[in-house]
Amino acid sequence: MRLPRVKPEHAPYRLGDGTIRLGGALYPIASEITDDDGWAWTALTLMDGTRTQEEIAARLRAAFPDLSQEEAEDVVATLVASGHVEEAAPGPCAELSEHEKERYSRSRDYFRWVDLSPRDHGWEPQVRIKAARVLVLGLGGTGSHAAWALTAAGVGRLHLVDPDVVELSNLNRQLLYTEADLGRPKADVALDRLRRVNSGVRITVARTAVDGPGELARLVRGFDVLALCADRPRELGGIQSWANEVCGRAGMPWVSGGYNGPLVSVGVFGPGGPCFACVRAGIPPRPGADYAWPGVTGASAGLSGQLVAHDVLALVTGLLPTPPGYFHGVTLLDPDGHVYARHPARPDCAICS
Amino acid sequence: MSSTPSPEPPQERKPRKKITVRRLDKIEPTAMTPSHGNSN
Numbered sequence: 001m002r003l004p005r006v007k008p009e010h011a012p013y014r015l016g017d018g019t020i021r022l023g024g025a026l027y028p029i030a031s032e033i034t035d036d037d038g039w040a041w042t043a044l045t046l047m048d049g050t051r052t053q054e055e056i057a058a059r060l061r062a063a064f065p066d067l068s069q070e071e072a073e074d075v076v077a078t079l080v081a082s083g084h085v086e087e088a089a090p091g092p093c094a095e096l097s098e099h100e101k102e103r104y105s106r107s108r109d110y111f112r113w114v115d116l117s118p119r120d121h122g123w124e125p126q127v128r129i130k131a132a133r134v135l136v137l138g139l140g141g142t143g144s145h146a147a148w149a150l151t152a153a154g155v156g157r158l159h160l161v162d163p164d165v166v167e168l169s170n171l172n173r174q175l176l177y178t179e180a181d182l183g184r185p186k187a188d189v190a191l192d193r194l195r196r197v198n199s200g201v202r203i204t205v206a207r208t209a210v211d212g213p214g215e216l217a218r219l220v221r222g223f224d225v226l227a228l229c230a231d232r233p234r235e236l237g238g239i240q241s242w243a244n245e246v247c248g249r250a251g252m253p254w255v256s257g258g259y260n261g262p263l264v265s266v267g268v269f270g271p272g273g274p275c276f277a278c279v280r281a282g283i284p285p286r287p288g289a290d291y292a293w294p295g296v297t298g299a300s301a302g303l304s305g306q307l308v309a310h311d312v313l314a315l316v317t318g319l320l321p322t323p324p325g326y327f328h329g330v331t332l333l334d335p336d337g338h339v340y341a342r343h344p345a346r347p348d349c350a351i352c353s
Numbered sequence: 354m355s356s357t358p359s360p361e362p363p364q365e366r367k368p369r370k371k372i373t374v375r376r377l378d379k380i381e382p383t384a385m386t387p388s389h390g391n392s393n
Contacts (some may be wrong), residue, residue: 022374030377040372071370084375142393231393258391265387283386292392304391327387339387 001080001118004056005049005088009113012044012084020044022084028321029114031082037062039075046099049088053080073155083116087129090121095130100200104154115319125317126154129256132316133157135223137210137239140164141296142257144174145305146227146312150195155311156201158194161219162186162230163209174302213242220246225312226254234292236280244269246277248351253315253324257308259300262295265339266307268316271335273325274345275352282343299332325352 006012015032020040023030033040042063044304046056057072067075079085085286096104104126111125136147140161147231166174166189174186181189187205194203210216210230216239220226228243240256247254253270269276279331307329314320329339345352 025377027379033372033374033376035372037370039370045389060393067370074369075372078372078374084374110369138393140393142391229393231391234392256391258393260391263385263387265391267387286386292390296392304393318372329387331385334385341387 001085001087002052003049003088004047004051004053004076004080004085006044006047007086009082009109010084012041014041019139022082029083029116031084035145037064039067039072040079041078043075043219047079047085066106072241081118083118086112086122087118087120090119092128093121093123095127096123099132100126100154103200107199111319115317116234117212128317129313130156131153132225132229132312133223134159134225134312134316135220136227136229137162137216137219138162138228139174139176139190140170140229140231141173141301142305142308143227143229143257144176144190145302146229146257146308147190147194147304147305148175148197149309150227150312151198151203153309154198155312155316157223158204159219159223160187160190160194160203160205161208161210162190162205163207166184173296173298174307174343175302204226210239210242213246215240217250220250220252225251225315227308227312228254229258229308231258231292240267240276244351247273255308255311255315256312257304259296259304261295262300262332263329263339264303264307264331265327266301266304266311267327268311268315268320268324270273270324272353273323274343275349278345278349278352279325279327279341279343281346303330335344 012020012022015021016035020033020035037039043060046059053076057076058070060065068187108122112122134155136143136149164186165183166177166186172335176190176193187207191205226247243254251271255268257266326342331337347353
């Protein structure tokens, strides 16, 4: 790193006992440094983007003569590698236009905040999003929000599949449709709306129902990630099992989201982790709790769709917090509640073992 | 007769001065199981 600068979102502060806190209090970003002698605080203060690592080490030695040259350089290198510091003189990013850089400036700020890897110019996650090809199955409560979020994020290529038309009862939660769209195919309306959200995304649609794993295998060809937002056929052995089989055999990551009234859960699967069937097999059955009652508001639908989009973006940017192979989510009825399930691959699983 | 000079006593190596960055610990939330039969 040529000119290190502490990321503004990670600004250091002293806790009063010689400890420095960086990155606020956000797990797993925030960290602490015991700094009884003041080396780290001094080095961090010098990291304002105007000095090289060598200059910072030299200033540190001048302030603390008992530090050797090697020790001063080591203090600086440790801070540079911590993820709290960025390059203040970034190299060029030819893959994005100036218009795109302005459009996605807040996304870049977000990724700078949460991405602890050293980066050349900080646009690397956005470049990966632009190169991504995502298939969205289903444009209902979950899929309409997911498709909007992926379009707004600047995914390069989106293909949206849904066989249904817009109905009046959809309008309490399905983001892309208005009263003027009643009776129109959801795929066509979504295409119109999303092209106006982001003309830089290549979007295509199909008004078809997926009738089996063969059809799904044909659809996923040429895509990097599947966002499964459809719920038919719902039963075990239905569309989620088809996705598990097709994506598992293709080595393709996929995300599946939905809701059960106030309970929102999203699954993230892909190479390197247990498959959907293995994780499901480890979740104890809850008789009577999993029927698909129709009750839902915009909050459940929006949360599930936005979490699907978030996980797709995490997969394509390489910023998934843990290896795939888990469900996560929230319940609206319990502010302290948190949905999470991960179970190991079964030894006899043909998909992931 | 020449005498071999006695070796100098080994110098005590000072511990290297360094800093350590420690990530904050996770606070575990309560965990529920996901729904088996989602709608969309």
